[in-house]
Structure formats: structure tokens, C-alpha cells
Amino acid sequence: MKDIDFLKSLVLTDTTIDEVTRETSGSFMDMAGLPPFVRVLFTIRPSPVSCIRAEIWLPDDWNGIFLGTGNGGMAGGIAYGALGAFLPFGYAVVNTDMGTSGDPARGIGQPDVWEDFLCRSTHGMTVIGKKILRAYYEKNETLSYFFGASTGGNQAMILAQRYPEDYDGIIGGVPANNRTFIHTYFVWNFVHLHGSDRKPLFMEEQICAITALAVRFFQNRGDGMPGDNFITYPNQTEDVIRDFLRFLREERPDFTDLQLEALHAVYSGPVNPETGRRIYNGMPIGSEKFGGGIRECQWEECPFFLPYRWVFGRDFTPYDFDVHRDLETFSRHLSPLMNANNPDLRSFRDHGGKLLFYSGSADPCVPYPDAWRFMERIQAEMGGFAETAKFCQYYLLPGMDHGAGGDGANDFRGADGSMLLDVLRRWREEDAVPEKMLAVRHEEGVRVWERLIYPLGSAAFPGGNRPPVCDNDYLTR
Numbered sequence: 001m002k003d004i005d006f007l008k009s010l011v012l013t014d015t016t017i018d019e020v021t022r023e024t025s026g027s028f029m030d031m032a033g034l035p036p037f038v039r040v041l042f043t044i045r046p047s048p049v050s051c052i053r054a055e056i057w058l059p060d061d062w063n064g065i066f067l068g069t070g071n072g073g074m075a076g077g078i079a080y081g082a083l084g085a086f087l088p089f090g091y092a093v094v095n096t097d098m099g100t101s102g103d104p105a106r107g108i109g110q111p112d113v114w115e116d117f118l119c120r121s122t123h124g125m126t127v128i129g130k131k132i133l134r135a136y137y138e139k140n141e142t143l144s145y146f147f148g149a150s151t152g153g154n155q156a157m158i159l160a161q162r163y164p165e166d167y168d169g170i171i172g173g174v175p176a177n178n179r180t181f182i183h184t185y186f187v188w189n190f191v192h193l194h195g196s197d198r199k200p201l202f203m204e205e206q207i208c209a210i211t212a213l214a215v216r217f218f219q220n221r222g223d224g225m226p227g228d229n230f231i232t233y234p235n236q237t238e239d240v241i242r243d244f245l246r247f248l249r250e251e252r253p254d255f256t257d258l259q260l261e262a263l264h265a266v267y268s269g270p271v272n273p274e275t276g277r278r279i280y281n282g283m284p285i286g287s288e289k290f291g292g293g294i295r296e297c298q299w300e301e302c303p304f305f306l307p308y309r310w311v312f313g314r315d316f317t318p319y320d321f322d323v324h325r326d327l328e329t330f331s332r333h334l335s336p337l338m339n340a341n342n343p344d345l346r347s348f349r350d351h352g353g354k355l356l357f358y359s360g361s362a363d364p365c366v367p368y369p370d371a372w373r374f375m376e377r378i379q380a381e382m383g384g385f386a387e388t389a390k391f392c393q394y395y396l397l398p399g400m401d402h403g404a405g406g407d408g409a410n411d412f413r414g415a416d417g418s419m420l421l422d423v424l425r426r427w428r429e430e431d432a433v434p435e436k437m438l439a440v441r442h443e444e445g446v447r448v449w450e451r452l453i454y455p456l457g458s459a460a461f462p463g464g465n466r467p468p469v470c471d472n473d474y475l476t477r
Contacts, residue, residue, distance in 0.1 A: 063090030070152015149173025230399025292365025360400030385457030
């Protein structure tokens with residue numbers, strides 16, 4: 001058995017090796033079925049206040065591929081589920097806490113922590129992870145891939161735009177790449193979904209009823225396939241929003257004017273009241289009951305509010321936030337570090353990189369119109385759909401919420417049923433450009449339905465590529 005002690009004494013820039021252990025099958029965190037592997041814990045400190053923790057798992061039966069994996073939310077720990085999901089397939093896998101372990105509030109007034117969170121942590125785990133891998137196996141990886149969703153999708157976009165040579169292929173699920181304005185979206189929803197007494201406006205039964213009635217409203221409009229209990233995608237223009245609220249009032253006369261006004265604000269999205277400029281798109285109609293929707297926005301604490309405290313201080317609250325006064329300050333500090341909105345992917349393309357990203361039409365946490373508009377900007381920058389589709393594609397999964405839930409699709413596969421990472425690998429390694437994919441619904445381990453879906457820009461994309469409402473000019477920041 002290969003000696004591992006030498007890994008403890010590796011000399012790596014701004015990095016310490018904290019622990020090296022050999023894990024036997026199933027011995028780590030009761031993850032049954034894991035093959036034997038070497039676990040290496042390391043900490044990267046690119047600045048005096050930095051503390052970026054990461055782990056790389058090195059399987060005995062390595063397939064030659066280095067796989068970076070993403071985190072979620074504000075991170076704060078290693079995403080062990082992501083590591084454990086791919087290790088059995090022979091991948092050497094790495095993950096980072098993104099520098100927010102311990103007390104995330106230590107980022108208050110600390111730009112180095114802000115930069116660590118989405119830039120230096122992901123790039124650092126990649127660079128150092130590869131050095132550890134090469135030292136252990138005594139050879140280089142053949143190719144490198146990255147797979148992340150939500151915050152991991154944000155990491156994916158950061159990598160493709162700012163570190164185009166780190167990975168040969170990238171999957172970015174439900175990408176939170178327009179990061180600072182997603183946080184603003186949550187503040188907007190939180191404030192509007194609480195009354196003047198700061199109590200929640202909607203009960204659980206009402207939230208579920210809104211989603212059910214939304215499906216009926218859009219089915220009556222001819223959206224989606226007969227029998228679907230979800231919305232393919234809600235193209236919510238201002239007229240559609242007002243029509244739905246009238247429908248809701250008719251079906252549920254118990255809803256108050258205050259509740260309907262709150263829904264209008266949430267569906268329309270945050271707007272600067274002084275200038276009238278749209279800041280971000282609204283919550284998709286039909287997504288209200290899912291993760292990141294009305295329920296979470298009515299919690300006692302505003303979801304994902306930490307970055308505001310990083311900039312404005314520990315005592316800052318959502319009710320203190322002034323859209324006109326504070327947004328520019330917030331954006332000026334964090335957008336250059338946290339957002340990934342550059343459509344110029346030439347460096348990634350020229351490196352041979354392939355990028356596949358996707359959203360769910362019922363995702364209230366990272367609403368799909370943002371990614372849709374970003375894909376349109378990429379296509380405009382990179383020569384149109386046909387040229388862009390050779391290396392970058394975007395898919396919208398009908399009825400999926402934030403990740404792999406919702407009442408519609410809860411799985412995303414190649415058209416032949418293959419796993420998503422295998423699709424990416426064939427694209428990169430065999431130039432097998434995907435022309436369509438499968439949206440799949442599983443219930444209790446049984447495949448209930450599946451349907452072909454097509455990339456945005458394709459003539460087969462549903463609805464003739466009708467654009468959703470997301471006309472804010474903050475998207476370019």
C-alpha cells in the first residue's frame with residue numbers, strides 16, 4: 001500500500017496540509033459503498049484574514065480525472081455529499097468551504113474574505129488540489145471537470161469567465177452568478193412578505209394554494225402539456241401578473257389587498273423606487289411553495305442576508321435597506337468579486353472548454369429568467385446560437401425547483417439516459433455535441449415520465465424562444 005505520510009510535508013504556496021488519512025470502504029461518515037481513498041485536508045491563506053479550508057479525496061482506483069465540486073448557500077463547510085457522490089466512479093474529487101467556516105460574520109468589513117468566497121477559494125482549491133493529486137499519483141490528471149449547482153453554479157461561471165484554463169468542462173446548475181442582485185431579490189421579497197407589524201402575510205395553506213391555482217391559470221392559457229401539474233415556464237409580463245392576481249382574487253376571495261399587493265411586488269421583482277429601474281426579475285409564478293419561495297422569505301431571518309452585513313455592519317437589518325441609497329454601495333463593493341456576468345467566453349472556448357448550465361422553471365431561489373437572459377447575451381457575443389452551441393448550452397427544465405425537486409422534472413440526463421457528467425465528458429473528449437437532453441421525473445425510485453428538452457436558441461425550444469421578463473440593466477455588472 002502506497003505511503004501517504006510524505007503528503008503532510010508538501011510545500012505549497014500559502015497552504016498548509018492539516019491532515020492526511022487513509023479511509024477504508026465505508027469508514028468515512030458512514031458513507032456506505034465508498035471505495036478506499038486517501039483524504040487530504042488543507043487550508044489556504046492568501047491573505048492574513050483568509051482561512052479557506054478544502055479537501056481532496058484520492059481513490060485507490062483512480063480514473064485519471066480531476067473533478068472540482070461546488071458548494072451551496074454561503075457555504076461554511078465542506079460539501080461532503082458532492083465528494084461522496086463522485087468518488088465511487090473513480091474521480092479524484094475536491095471541495096472547499098469557500099472561506100466561510102467558523103463565524104461567517106468575520107467577513108464584516110473584510111474585502112479579503114469577500115474575495116475568498118467566490119474567487120480565490122474555488123480557484124485555490126483547484127490549483128492546490130491538482131498539485132496534491134500529482135504528488136500522490138506521480139502523474140498529471142488527463143482532464144479536469146467541475147460540477148456545481150446554485151452557489152456551485154456561481155462558482156462554475158466564475159471559473160469559465162475568470163479562470164478559463166482551470167477546467168476542460170463545466171456544469172453549472174441553477175447558477176447564482178448574478179449574485180449581489182439575487183441577495184437584493186431576497187431582501188425585497190422578505191420585506192414585502194411581512195406586514196407593518198413584521199409578521200408573515202401568508203399561511204402555509206395559502207402558499208400551497210397559490211402554486212396550485214397558478215398551474216390551473218397557466219393550463220387555461222394553453223401553457224404546458226395536458227395533465228401536467230406544473231408550469232412549463234411562466235412568461236410573466238406585467239399583464240400576465242395582473243391577470244393572475246385577478247384570477248387569484250376570484251378563486252380565493254379571502255386574500256386581502258395587502259396580500260395581493262405583496263404578490264405583485266414579488267412577481268414583478270425589485271425596482272428602484274426613485275429611478276424606476278428594474279433591479280432583478282421576480283419570483284416565477286408557480287414556484288411559491290418551493291425552496292427559496294414565500295415560506296423561506298417569511299422566516300424570522302432574511303435568507304442569504306449575510307453579504308449585506310459584510311458591507312453595512314453586524315446590526316444592519318433588511319428593514320434598514322434603502323434600495324435607492326444602499327444598492328449602489330452594496331454593488332460597488334461586492335459585484336466585482338461575486339458576480340459572473342461577462343458573456344465573452346472566448347478564452348474558455350479557445351482552451352477547448354465546454355459549458356453546460358441549466359435552470360428549473362419553478363425555481364424561486366435563483367429564478368430562471370436571469371440565466372436565460374445571460375445565455376442570450378453569450379450567444380450575441382459569441383456568434384449566435386449555432387456557434388455558441390458547439391461549446392456552451394443552456395437548458396430549462398420544466399417544473400423543476402431549486403436543484404432536483406418540484407412537481408415537474410427532478411432529474412436531468414443525456415438524451416440516451418446517461419448521467420450529466422458523462423454527457424459533458426463525451427462532449428469534451430469525443431466532440432459529441434448534445435442536441436437535446438432528457439428531463440425526467442422519478443417518484444420513489446420509479447421513472448414516472450420523461451420528455452426531450454432542447455437548448456435555448458434551438459428552433460425546438462418550447463414557446464418559440466419567447467423571452468421572459470428580465471429587462472434590468474444591472475445584469476451586466
